[in-house]
Amino acid sequence: xxxxxxxxxxxxxxxxxxxxxxxxxxxxxxxxxxxxxxxxxxxxxxxxxxxxxxxxxxxxxxxxxxxxxxxxxxxxxxxxxxxxxxxxxxxxxxxxxxxxxxxxxxxxxxxxxxxxxxxxxxxxxxxxxxxxxxxxxxxxxxxxxxxxxxxxxxxxxxxxxxxxxxxxxxxxxxxxxxxxxxxxxxxxxxxxxxxxxxxxxxxxxxxxxxxxxxxxxxxxxxxxxxxxxxxxxxxxxxxxxxxxxxxxxxxxxxxxxxxxxxxxxxxxxxxxxxxxxxxxxxxxxxxxxxxxxxxxxxxxxxxxxxxxxxxxxxxxxxxxxxxxxxxxxxxxxxxxxxxxxxxxxxxxxxxxxxxxxxxxxxxxxxxxxxxxxxxxxxxxxxxxxxxxxxxxxxxxxxxxxxxxxxxxxxxxxxxxxxxxxxxxxxxxxxxxxxxxxxxxxxxxxxxxxxxxxxxxxxxxxxxxxxxxxxxxxxxxxxxxxxxxxxxxxxxxxxxxxxxxxxxxxxxxxxxxxxxxxxxxxxxxxxxxxxxxxxxxxxxxxxxxxxxxxxxxxxxx
Ligand code: NOJ
Numbered sequence: 001x002x003x004x005x006x007x008x009x010x011x012x013x014x015x016x017x018x019x020x021x022x023x024x025x026x027x028x029x030x031x032x033x034x035x036x037x038x039x040x041x042x043x044x045x046x047x048x049x050x051x052x053x054x055x056x057x058x059x060x061x062x063x064x065x066x067x068x069x070x071x072x073x074x075x076x077x078x079x080x081x082x083x084x085x086x087x088x089x090x091x092x093x094x095x096x097x098x099x100x101x102x103x104x105x106x107x108x109x110x111x112x113x114x115x116x117x118x119x120x121x122x123x124x125x126x127x128x129x130x131x132x133x134x135x136x137x138x139x140x141x142x143x144x145x146x147x148x149x150x151x152x153x154x155x156x157x158x159x160x161x162x163x164x165x166x167x168x169x170x171x172x173x174x175x176x177x178x179x180x181x182x183x184x185x186x187x188x189x190x191x192x193x194x195x196x197x198x199x200x201x202x203x204x205x206x207x208x209x210x211x212x213x214x215x216x217x218x219x220x221x222x223x224x225x226x227x228x229x230x231x232x233x234x235x236x237x238x239x240x241x242x243x244x245x246x247x248x249x250x251x252x253x254x255x256x257x258x259x260x261x262x263x264x265x266x267x268x269x270x271x272x273x274x275x276x277x278x279x280x281x282x283x284x285x286x287x288x289x290x291x292x293x294x295x296x297x298x299x300x301x302x303x304x305x306x307x308x309x310x311x312x313x314x315x316x317x318x319x320x321x322x323x324x325x326x327x328x329x330x331x332x333x334x335x336x337x338x339x340x341x342x343x344x345x346x347x348x349x350x351x352x353x354x355x356x357x358x359x360x361x362x363x364x365x366x367x368x369x370x371x372x373x374x375x376x377x378x379x380x381x382x383x384x385x386x387x388x389x390x391x392x393x394x395x396x397x398x399x400x401x402x403x404x405x406x407x408x409x410x411x412x413x414x415x416x417x418x419x420x421x422x423x424x425x426x427x428x429x430x431x432x433x434x435x436x437x438x439x440x441x442x443x444x445x446x447x448x449x450x451x452x453x454x455x456x457x458x459x460x461x462x463x464x465x466x467x468x469x470x471x472x473x474x475x476x477x478x479x480x481x482x483x484x485x486x487x488x489x490x491x492x493x494x495x496x497x498x499x500x501x502x503x504x505x506x507x508x509x510x511x512x513x514x515x516x517x518x519x520x521x522x523x524x525x526x527x528x529x530x531x532x533x534x535x536x537x538x539x540x541x542x543x544x545x546x547x548x549x550x551x552x553x554x555x556x
Contacts (some may be wrong), residue, residue, distance in 0.1 A: 006203070006275045006298050006391060008492020009046040009331040010483060011096065013395045015060060016053045016075055016339045018434040018454070021447025028434065030071065030080040032447065034087050038438070039465065039505075042178040043399060044483035047094035047153040049205045049277070051340060053081070057107050059174040060416055061340075061432070063098075063207060064105035068192045071182035077125075094202035096277065098141075101189050102208040103175040111176050115156060119165050126184055127176045128168035128214070140166055143220045144250060147171055147229045147358065149421035152250075152501070153438045162350075168218075170211055170250060172416040180259060193266055202299070203267075203275035206260075209291060213256050214460045215249035223248060228307070228357030230341070230342075230415075231281035252282045254273060260296040275299060285325035292331035295535045299391060300326075300333045306342065307357065310377045310549070312507045312521040316498065319388065326390070333390035334494075336476055337381060338398050344431045347404035350374035358417060362425035363407055375401050376549045377480055379538040380519055383551035384507055386482040394479075397435040400463045402477035404430040405454070412455050429454055436464040481536050485553065502526070510556055519551035528552065 020032030030053060041047065052062035053075040062072065071078050077198055088095050110126050117123035119131070130141040133154065140153035145171055158164040168177045178185045198324045210231065231251045247253070252438070262274065274299040281309045282288040283304065286523045291300045322333040337345040341363055353367025361368065378401065385392055408429055415427030434452045438445030439461040443452045461467070468474035486492065494513040502508040505522025515535065520526060528534075528544040533555040541552060 003070065005046065005273055006095065008389075008471070008490065009094075009391045010044075010386070010486070010492075011047045011049050011277075011391065011393050012040060012043070012045040013049050013339060013393060015051045015396055015432060017051075017448075018432055019396055020128050020437070021434070021443070021451075022447075023457060024447045024449035024451065025074075026443075026447065026449065026451030026453050027074050028446070029074070029541055030076040031082045033081070034084040037087055037091055038085075039437075040093060041091045041442060043480055046392065047096055047202060048088065049096040049393070050098060052098045052100060057105055057174065059105070060172055061414070062427050063100055064103075064107075064172065064175050065100050066105040066107040066109075068100075068104075069195045070217075082199065089200070095200075096203040096205055096275070097196055097201050098207060099189075099192070099196075099204040100207040101178065102182075102211045103169060103171060103177045105174055106174045110275060114167075114176075115242065116159070122184075124165070126179060126182050127167045128179050130168070130218070132166050133435065137163070137165075141168075142218050143222065144168075144218075146225070148417045148427075149425065168214075171284065172210070172420065177214075179214070179406055182254075186259070186262070190262075190266060193263060193322075197211050197267070197270050197274060201274070202272070203277065205277045206297070207279050209260070209278035209297070209300075210252045210256065211250060212259060212280050213253040215253055215271040217345050219249050221249050226356075228281070229359070230303075230357060252280070252287065257290065257293075257296060263294055264297065286328075289325045289331065290331045292326065293329045299332065299334050301336055301393065303336070303340075305385075306336050306338075310381055310521050312519070315384065315519075315521070319496070323389065333388070334393060335385045335388050335390060335397075336393040337378070337385060338395035338431065339393070340395065340432055342431065344378075344395075344398065344402060344404045346374045346378035346398070346401055347406070348374075349377040358425070358428065359405055360415070360417070360428055361406055362426035363429070365406075365426070368406065369403075371403050373549065374403060375475070376539055379475060379550050380521070380551040382479070383482060383536070383538040383553070384517060384519045385552060386479075386486050387491055387509075387511055387513075387515060389492060389496055389511070391492060395431075399476050399479040400435065400465060400468060402433075402435065402460075402463055405433040405457050406430060407457065408433075408455065414454065433457070433548075436460045438466045478536070478538060482553075485515075485536065486513075489515065491515070507544065511549065512556050516554040517551065518546060518554065520546045522550050523548050528554070 019028045020036045022031035054065045055067035055070045055072045056062045114123040133139040144152035153166040156164040162455035262382040276295045278291040278300040326333040347369045362506045384398040417427030433454045436444030442450035468476035491513040494511040497510045499508040507519040525547045535553045537552045539550040
């Protein structure tokens, strides 16, 4: 049996802005994370992944990095990072940091130097500057649209005040894309990797790992209307397609792979099983598996799984396809239901109208979820996920059953998506609201003050951790039980066998870890097998009748 920890790990995503605020300024910080590590140890996760805490103007919540090797004062200092890392390691929790290589902040010294330098200079060659089209260069170099809405190009102004070249940004204007064909860029990122590896991190989650290389000549491209903003599908459609869709010229170009091979050999110089995990929204799974070939990354996020609705047939298909695709290259499958870019699954799984990834939901969205149905399905879906072989990602707050915050006031929203689409897309703020720890404390114990960078819903007290920790029926207790059983029975390393004889609406499988897992995604109750011994249930089960939207683990 293999000992590589990441093949079966449960990795908990911390969104530092919203996890715990030690100094009371309304913004989470590293010292806050350190203080709350005992709760994560009690939950029973193996590792944490921290979204960016680096020096940043925070135009995209830290995914706009101005200095890759320092901590933004909002979150603390490098010493705070070292203290957090040491405390996590002392508690047996590994730490993965976010690497953002596709683009920097426009405040990065390199980009400032590029703006100050003339067209054709080495400074400009680290980014993607081009002359505009039209008689006076007044048109952007091509028709690409930013993930956040609006164009993918911004025109610069030369020192004498005249309009100059344009630069490319897949995301916000303040996030210029690096030119990864430039050796300067490659060398700088080797330095950044070493900086954090030398500090002792256990790996990197690689942001936009399908975006670094653009097709030669930057040809025009119009994406299909039904695509999600990061290149995936919609939240209500089965997340896998039979055939590869046409590859956009800014996603999933073959040239990215040599970069990851280079990084893999760099990581392999370090002891201790350090990992690279790709944030790559690539369809289909067979293609995504190229990111985790033996000499590339270790893991890739499985967004096909995340985008699969609570539908048994679709789940069986995506689970089989995931295991097969990743196994074909010797990698574990990963599984994920929520993160800081998608509608939380306690809301998403009960949406009744199509909702594209990245668009978010708000008060005027059609098909808003019934929160009771949503939480019930979320608990059932997580109970399926945590029995699957491979590695699972959790997103802070899902263990509390948090729904998406739908009613955020317009003037509180901060996602660039909201601004760049003039409010047409709500964006991702609703899944980023600071999480509740104590029902009766200001900001529900997020920090010592009542401040919170996004307003917390008035009815969140019952989600607070202190309300759930001693309640055996709480979502927190369900997660804690699932994680304990998963670990005790090595389910992450198990084999899955589908069980015949259940209806189309049922997900039923046996794991070599000793459990039969039955999830009812239909609308009718079913009978459980005679003599079934229920070890854990996502919602109450009586008289061996499994109600809709419920998953049980039975002793095999
Ligand atoms: C993916 C990150 O998860 C998202 O939050 C961010 O906005 C974009 N990449 C740009 O870095």
